Amino acid sequence: MIKLGVNLDHVATIRQQRYTPYPDMLTAIKISESSGADSITMHLREDRRHIQFDDIKIAKQNIKTKLNLEMAATKEMCKIANDIKPDFICIVPERRQELTTEGGLNIKKNFQSLEKALNSLRQSNAKISLFIEPDVETIKIAKELGADAIEIHTGQYAEANESKKEYFLKKIDEATEYSHQLSLVTNAGHGLDYTNVQEIARIKLLNELNIGHSIIAESIFLGLSEAIRKMKNLIESA
Ligand code: PXP
Numbered sequence: 001m002i003k004l005g006v007n008l009d010h011v012a013t014i015r016q017q018r019y020t021p022y023p024d025m026l027t028a029i030k031i032s033e034s035s036g037a038d039s040i041t042m043h044l045r046e047d048r049r050h051i052q053f054d055d056i057k058i059a060k061q062n063i064k065t066k067l068n069l070e071m072a073a074t075k076e077m078c079k080i081a082n083d084i085k086p087d088f089i090c091i092v093p094e095r096r097q098e099l100t101t102e103g104g105l106n107i108k109k110n111f112q113s114l115e116k117a118l119n120s121l122r123q124s125n126a127k128i129s130l131f132i133e134p135d136v137e138t139i140k141i142a143k144e145l146g147a148d149a150i151e152i153h154t155g156q157y158a159e160a161n162e163s164k165k166e167y168f169l170k171k172i173d174e175a176t177e178y179s180h181q182l183s184l185v186t187n188a189g190h191g192l193d194y195t196n197v198q199e200i201a202r203i204k205l206l207n208e209l210n211i212g213h214s215i216i217a218e219s220i221f222l223g224l225s226e227a228i229r230k231m232k233n234l235i236e237s238a
Pocket of ligand 1 (some may be wrong): 101
């Protein structure tokens, strides 16, 4: 069964909007776990626009499932990750101007700096994943870099109009097949919602889907627990 990683960044977005103590992150973690989340993802951005250092500290101390820390491959973040020791680390590209992560890493261009980051992050004992586009050449380089896993960027699939959806779906399917052949754990995420998740969840070799924005948005109407259960049901019944 494909697992569901729940990204709680936007619980922190609401809190940081007013710098209030609520919504409480520990409560969000506990509800997520009791509602079927297989892991909890948090992206500690350089500009700290949502998740704060204390959120990942609280998560690490209390989590019963797995903590997946999303981060840019900077010296500051490698130090934090090595101190916190999450279960998984997903390295993502990061630009201050972007509203959200806009695409996969350019691992060919940044090979040396990523290699350095990966070597440094080995101290954390975390399984390290690279967030990349569904592209065979890029997956090959991820393997050369020594990554344990990849997370395939599903954003283009999620944003495509009906005529292009099949094309991106096929690319994600083929990329998953290739990654699996290279013995890389293969996750996927970004832009997945209640209308588009099932086609991705039918790709049997995927390990986990990481979903945030749509779940937190749906929780306004259903509550966090029901929003997670609804997503989990869609994945399981796909
Ligand atoms: N995976 C990665 C690497 C991401 O950067 C994000 C967004 O923070 C997600 C998954 C979740 O994307 P969404 O919030 O669109 O579900």
